[in-house]
Amino acid sequence: MHLYSAGDPLILIIFVSMIAIDNKLISDEVIEEQFVCDLTKCKGGCCEDGDAGAPMEKWELEKLKTYYEVVKPYMTKEGIAEIEKQGLYLYDKEFGWVTPTIDGAICAYGYRDKQGIIKCSIEQAYNDGKLDWKKPLSCHLFPIKTKKSRRDPDIEYVNYEPREDLCKAACSLGKKLKVPVYVFLKDSLIRKYGEEFYEALAATAEHMKNSKED
Template sequence: MIQIDDTIISRDIVQQNFICDLSKCKGICCVEGEEGAPVTEEEAKQIEVLLPSIWADLSVAAKEVIEKQGITYLDRDNDLSISIVNGAECVFAFQDAEGYWKCRIEEAFEKGKTSFKKPISCHLYPVRLQKHRTFTAVNYHQWHICKGGIELGDQENRKLFQFLKEPLIRRFGEDWYQQLIAVANYITNTEFKM
């Protein structure tokens, strides 16, 4: 394990090769699983503000879930999570003409409708954060649907922390990321740069 400030980081973050390969997984992480994506109260507020501008684009089933319970719910660990349809599919997920699962929130960001890109838990995936009393655990979530991401990472020799540079900086800041690079250089005996 690696400690930077109040985070405890799995060594997999700096050792595992990974680049998300949408051509293989088609974004299935948006629709598979047992819980919705973790979200902070602040993120939920930002999504509530954005909701009217994307409402017409949501599926009928997603609208029904949101009308019944809202955009979030408390999961079995009592954590705030994005609401899901049929026990799996994110209410903001949609499938494009090529069969890729995408996010209505991120689509709105790309169209300039909002400055909020998407929940940090989605942006960081396959890294998951777990808040403890005195620290935040930063772990690599290994899932069979991401096998293509490992293969592409191996082909390009790109580490998980490099692939996730933008969301890691978004969540923890540039100074934290610089410290992570220094640790990665030491552990892997490689010269990574910002």
């Protein structure tokens, strides 16, 4: 484990396969593995492949309430019907607050473009400058998943968890382009934890790289 306190001079304590930045425990795979989404191959399948809709943070529920009418024109008729049936979001015993899905598959806020790639209606509205919320953080961070510790709610785990089959193309493209997971997800990691956290993570990655080269 590599220990770094954001905002302090770099302090590294090496244990096993985790990086600690303040109260976040990050898997070494976030730095060591490589990943770049290949939408031409996966077609955005993570938006419909899963046991529930996209997990959402509590503050994001208010965003949905505020912006639903702005997002609605980008949605499919099926998605709108599902929202009217289930609500803007729902609670899952395992995953917490999540977006509704259509027949247990595609997210109610998803739609397919002309190439058959699943896109997010929330993100499209954001790209068009109509709201200040890009999309649920859990979607933006994928294939990183975060989870609070049951024993200590102040501790949060940050793990790299690509789908074994769905993400094969992304893993291959990442290796081909030599893009580490944390670099590919720079914007989402900063959005989740802030610039200081990302700088600490990048510094740790550089330290680990230099240590291997020595």
